[in-house]
Amino acid sequence: MSPDVPFRPLPLDLTDVRHLPGPDSTVHEGVPRGTVTELHLDPSGVFPGTTRTVRVHVPAQYDPAHPASLLVLQDGAGFLDPSGDLRVGVVLDNLVHGGDLPPTIAVLVDPGERDGVPDADRPRRERQRNREYDAFDDRYATFLLDEVLPEVRQRWAVTDDRDRWAIGGFSSGGSCALTAAWHRPDDFRRVLCLLPSFPQVTGGDPYPGLIASTPTKPLRLFLQAGHRDLGWDEPEDNWLAEHLRVAAALLEAQYDVRLVLGDGGHDPQHGGVLLPDALRWLFRP
Structure with a gap:
């Protein structure tokens, strides 16, 4: 049976559109709260x-006798902030409590701080976040698999079923998630890309051509695009157009893809509203 989608008029003025968060992004009385543990990784071999700091959100329903699903997110502090747009801890608490997800451990990884100098004090091209997230190679995936996740799995039981492992992020963190999954699809098979920064990938966006010429990988991808993303009406460096090219290549290659196009600019607000449904869709059997 097809679901009914209620009528909603389209806004005519897009200069300042905000999407209102739903109930799954709101703290509710009676919903058990997960715990957050901070890990400090120093130094990195990769x-x-x-x-860097890694925060691990563990649901109240976690039972080490039943290994949890795994969600790895870049820009971890931003995803976890309960007053921000993404609020992944609140979302997971609600979804696990409601039975929409099995107990799921979220590993929230901050970009590295290099030589003691914060990224905010560096020119954009020299920022460690961009060095890690925008590179098209397997180093970041190797860093997660060899350095971060072993620390997590020493402390908590995580399933070996890679169909229950997801990786995601916003902006460069979103394109980084696809890069990690592309290079290590035997480990990361569920991918969340919120306004990914494909035009910023070092050497140029390789995905439309690669996807068309490479045998299909075992990936499921949720993509969120914004009509007013960076350069949306420009002939070059158009982040919306490049994102749609990647989505089209994935669809033509018969990947399991869901693309949601919304109004709004390059900010995580709409992605945060979609996050509960994105996780339901990615982790569906």
């Missing part, structure tokens, strides 16, 4: 000279 990214020498860097240190």
